[in-house]
Amino acid sequence: MLDANIKTQLKAYLDKVTQPIEIVASVDSGDKSREVLSLLDDLKGLSPLISVQQRDDDDQRKPSFALNSPGKNIGIRFAGIPMGHEFTSLVLALLQVGGHPPKAEAEVIEQIRGIEGEFNFETYISLSCHNCPEVVQALNLMSAINPNIRHTMIDGSLFQDEVNERRIMAVPTIFLNGQEFGHGRMGVKEILNKIDTGAIAKEAQKLSEKAPYDVLIVGGGPAGASAAIYSARKGIRTGLVADRFGGQVMDTMAIENFISVKETDGPKLAASLEEHVKSYDVDIMNLQRAASLMPAASHDGLMEVRLESGAVLRSKSVIVSTGARWRKINVPGEQEYRGRGVAYCPHCDGPLFKGKSVAVIGGGNSGVEAAIDLAGIVKDVTLLEFNGELRADAVLQKKLFSLPNVTVITGAQTSEINGDGEKVNGITYTNRQTGESHRVDLAAVFIQIGLVPNTDWIKDTVALSKFGEIEVDAKGQTSVPGVFAAGDVTTVPFKQIIIAMGEGSKAALGAFEHLIRS
Template sequence: MLDALLTEALRSHLPKIVEPIELVASLDNSPTSAKITELLGELDVLSADINVRFDGSADRRPSFRITRVTDPHASVTFGGVPLGHEFTSLVLALLQVGGHPSTADADLLDQIRGIEGTHRFETFFSLSCQNCPDVVQALNLMSIINPNIEHVALDGGAFQDEIAAREVMAVPTVFRNGEKFGQGRMTLEELVAMIDSRSSDRAVEKIAAMDPFDVLIVGGGPAGSSAAVYAARKGLRTAIVAERFGGQLLDTMGIENLISTPYTEGPKLAAELEENVRNHQVEIITAQRAERIDPAPRVGGLHTLTLESGAALQARSLIISTGARWRRMGVPGEAEYANRGVAYCPHCDGPLYKGKRTAVIGGGNSGVEAAIDLAGIVKHVTLLEFADELRADDVLQNKLRSLSNVTIVTGAMTTEVLGDDKKVTALTYRSRADETDHQVDLDGIFVQIGLLPNTEWLDGTVQLSEHNEIMIDGHGATSVPGVFAAGDCTTVPFKQIVVSMGAGSTAMLSVFDHLIRTPQDTNVSA
């Protein structure tokens, strides 16, 4: 079950267990049960602190529970085999149930310990979903340190009947006490805020007490992370504000064009960027979304960043690196059926459509790659491209055309998403060549039609292009003195990770030059 690389990883981590743990399996006659038996057997021999039993009595099978022997409340449960992207979740669960401390913020951990009431969480994930581990690991941690919280993480591929019965159309999907609680990527901070009603008030109070910064960076993707590290190394008082670290990296699978790194994956790179920033003297403010900027009234004064939570921060300079997001089709039915058949991440949600009919909207590299991936899982893929020919690289087109369960339709304008009020049942498109309308019956639609910059909140503040990108010069400067920008939210012509990293460092070096050449106006305050 575990290859040599995974076994070696476990050997290096399991000595961190300080409290004995027990793994109790509740099995049936399924192939998944056989895999769990094999996995637990391999874990059993890797550490003297792990004891395994196969006589569990849980109703949901196949599953296994990880419990601290000295404190049975410190436990988590996995339904299915947590490998793939969830291997890290398994390792962290073993360590944290075994008493190894979490690296999360101490104040946040105290807040989790204080949560009252009964919270029984169930999270449906897929092994190919790069968004799921954050949610699984966050809820696992909460269930380990607070006896009022329980968590079961379920591989949707092993519980297809339950997926269908509970109408789970996207992962991760979280239920609390039997009711749908949340969907999509959620950080530990966001989950705590959803449970603890006073969380937002405490965050606002903490932010309000912060003194002005030399530089405030808005956005935690490659550009923002690069800028933060460069700022800290220049000795500037620095803060980075982000909803979550990583940006689009969190929705990116294989990365093979990052210089000096032959291969990595988006979530792994995002975690490494965050660790790099945290190793410097940077104030990190997460789970916050920017609302507006009030530029300094005079050169050398303080800019004010107001957040949607009502909190406000001040700084002598700003770097905006808010990135971009997936473009929506903008047709009737799309919003109504989002996460109920309309999806934007084939790697995450593709396994939920095993044996079903799907469509991919978009004939660029992303769309064709999505169609190729889906073709290995689903019954049939229809790829719809607005232009008269596909725009993807020839090697991808050749691979796509070799697949027997793929239909390619070019010159097709998607016009509507249809459903039965619960889930998607079809889409309609218009042939641009002859203006005829067509309907494709299906179960899922994956939209892959490019990106939109996250700049709506800046309208009227800095100059934007006709495509709503922040207009910058060669130094990353915007139309507002002291405000700089970097990455995919700007007019930089190439949207690449390595370009964003360079742009972040360029903007930060420009900020440093701006600050040392601009006397601070001590007469200007908020």
């Protein structure tokens, strides 16, 4: 199951295990069960502390396997074969069950230990989803620490009947005690805030008590990370508050144009950014969304950034780097069926529609790349483009038109995403030349029409362009003295990671110059 190179690397990790790991496999006579047993046999051969039992007479999902340690009650189970992006989740779970100290802050571990009640989590994933592992690893960690918390990772492609019955059309989808708990990427702190009543208020009070900053960066993407590093290197008190560190980069898979790095992916780059920022004296406040900005008006000259949690942060200067989000098409059915056939990430949700018909809206690079990726998974893809021709790079178009199960329709204006009340079952578009209306029966619609800047929270404070972007000068200065901006949230053209990083460093230097002059 595992090749020699992976076995060598994995054995080095398993050498850190200090207590026995009992693995109980629930299997049947199917091919996937044989694959699971092969994987577990490989694991058993890599450490004398790992034992494997198999059962075919229990009521667990098959194939699946549970991890435990003698005398303990650890509730970690993998339903499916945790390879692909989830292989790291398996390795971490083995280490945690095997007694290796978890990489989590002491106060987070104590908060997990203090949770009371019974929490049975189930997370539906796809092995190609780069957002899923964070959820799986967070819930596995919580299960390893607190016996009241149990978690099962479920590969949706292997348990299609459950996916259909529970109407799951996006991953990760999390259930708690049989009820839907949440969708999308979540970390430990975010999950704790949802189940630990009073945690948000306590955290807000702690944040409000922090001393004022010289520069406060709002946003943790490439621009924000770059701004934080440049600010901290100047020796000034630097804070960074972010809805999620990494920002839009976390939703990006292949990155092949980041100079000096031949190829990487979004989550890896985001992890490297965070590691770099943490090597400096930067106060990082993650999972906190900004609600408003009050420019300096009092005698102390401090600005106030109010967070949705109720916390208030104060600073002499502010750098806004809140990035952008997926643009919506704003037609009937889009909001109603979001997560039920309307999707924005083909890498994450594509495997849920294996063998079915889907549509992609958007003929730029992201839309064409999505159609190419999906064509290898689904029955067929219909790509709809508003303009008379595709806008993607020629090399991508050549690949697209070589695929036999892709239909391209240009000059198409989407008028409605159709559904049966529970899930998407079609899309209606208008031919812009003839005015005729057409409907295509399908199971999912992937929307890929670009980004919209995250400026709703600051639109009444700084000058914005007609597209909602923050207007900045050559130094990143906005219309408000002391407030700077950088990255995809601004009017700077060409929304690229490497450009955002340069703009972030420039805004930090501009903010520093403002501080020494004022």
